[in-house]
Amino acid sequence: MEYLKINGQHFRNMVINASNRLEYEKEYVNSLNVFPVPDGDTGTNMSMTFKAAVLEIESMSTESIAEISQKLARGALMGARGNSGVILSQIFRGIGKGLEGKVEATSDEFAKSILEGAKFAYKAVMRPTEGTILTIIKAAGESAVKSRAANVVTLMQEVCKRSESMLNKTPDMLPALKQAKVVDAGGMGLLILFKGMYEALSNNMEATINKLDNKSTKTETTSSSISDIPIDIKFGYCTELLVIAKNVDINKLKKYLEKQGDSMVVVSQDEFLKIHIHTNDPGLVLSKAVTLGELFKVKIENMREQHRNLLGIADEETEKIEETVKESTIEPKKYGFISVALGEGIKNIFEDLGVDVVIEGGQTMNPSIQDIVDSVNKINAENIFILPNNKNILMAALQAVELSDKNVIVIPSKTIPQGITAVTMFNAEVSVDENENILKEAIKNVATASVTFAVKDTESDGNIIKEGNILGLVEQDIKEVGTDIYKVCDDIIGSMITKDSELITIFYGEDCISSKVEEFISTLVSKYPDIDIQCYNGKQPLYYFIASVE
Secondary structure (H helix, E strand, O other): OOOOEEEHHHHHHHHHHHHHHHHHHHHHHHHOOOOOOOOOOHHHHHHHHHHHHHHHHOOOOOOOHHHHHHHHHHHHHHHOEHHHHHHHHHHHHHHHHHOOOOOEEEHHHHHHHHHHHHHHHHHHOOOOOOOOHHHHHHHHHHHHHHOOOOOHHHHHHHHHHHHHHHHOOHHHHOHHHHHHOOOOHHHHHHHHHHHHHHHHHHOOOOOOOOOOOOOOOOOEEEOOOOOOOOOOOOOOEEEEEEEEOOOOOHHHHHHHHHOOEEEEEEEEEOOEEEEEEEEOOHHHHHHHHHOOOEEEEEEEEEHHHHHHOHHHOOHHHHHHHHHHHHOOOOOOEEEEEEEEEOOHHHHHHHHHOOOOEEEEOEOOEOOEHHHHHHHHHHOOEEEEEEEOOOOOOHHHHHHHHHOOOOEEEEOOOOOHHHHHHHHHHOOOOOOHHHHHHHHHHHHHOOEEEEEEEOOOOEEEOOEEEOOOOEEEEEOOEEEEEEOOHHHHHHHHHHHHOOOOOOEEEEEEOOOOOHHHHHHHHHHHHHHOOOOEEEEEEOOOOOOOEEEEEO
């Protein structure tokens, strides 16, 4: 096929087919994870991110490539999961920026948009590392703008060829890839997307979204009192909508909306505007919004009706709805907390420590930016601290900050023990800035170990690892390889003990036997009589033990 120009529907078919291909091959991308631990979820994160993006454009019939690309970018941003998903969302945000204002794009214009995608991706990463997805998108963009192809099909063929060539060089850029004998997983995910785009265009495909279930498995637990909930609700309609608008005076809009109700949230991102308000006249809100631009995803809920129906709802569901209703009638508290955690026991600990919302997630289950933004919006507080507790969730948390008009602070906790330490060090009597400094300093003093199993044969730092071996990690480094979970845990803790160590904390997982754990703790108490040892049933999957030494 020959396409001297592509429009919105061509691009729609390209990215939908790309999403389907990545979903089909996501487990292969996961298998490229350098470390053999059971959290190699790059393919899953990228697939879920891109599926969220294409669901946004599924029903769009516009011929404008600008409108399709910008809504795709928005969907990718809000659905982004993990670092790879966030970077992917920035790539397509850049592509959307490059196609801004265009109904059709020539080969040259589309090439420039790919290079714009590379620029956005690099800006999103504080310390870019070559040999990753960043290297692949840069090679794709640079090769695209150098191409002389007038046919967009030929351009995409060249982009795929150059991307694949650069991907095969990534092991020479990162020693960890060479040692594991794999190419970069994120780069492979991007190549699969490019190939899917090329396939759809070259075959003139009418693509439809693969309807396999790709929903988030995360859940949220809200921890707070629901006593004394008033029956008389001042503003009865929860009104939410998105607006495609440019050059909006946000402060002027907020002043108008403040007169219409309460619990107002106004978030601006590029040409998108999100409005949330509790009001007695949704029509006034919609009439104002329609003067700003095109409305979509309008949702109006009668909170009084919800309240009247509470008597017929189970207690657990009652709490969720009543908590939403209550927020419209109370003054915001000074501080709120969001934590990401996996394992019923660990979630309960965070809740007991006063965390408002616990997002279920972590290894293999990275929450999306939308999940985090929604959690922020649920908390009626002036200042909200987020504890990602995982390095692969940190970027999504930071992006969520930019999408909220509340004062949100991310504490860069990378492990569960760091997150728990941060909460315990919080002081409600001091300022936000003081707390931020205290919590960031506190997590630096927490050394974290974990015990899990190898999901594949590999070699790491001279260790020959076989599938099923028990692995002991300190932070992200494999330090112990064995066959017994208790011995590996004992050895890994021993390697972390110093003369200044005062506390060992252990969370055991759902696959551990309680009686054997008790025996193990007894041996540690005898071995380290001068160190306080605490043990909790974290009920976390995949990891037999998560431990910290302080």
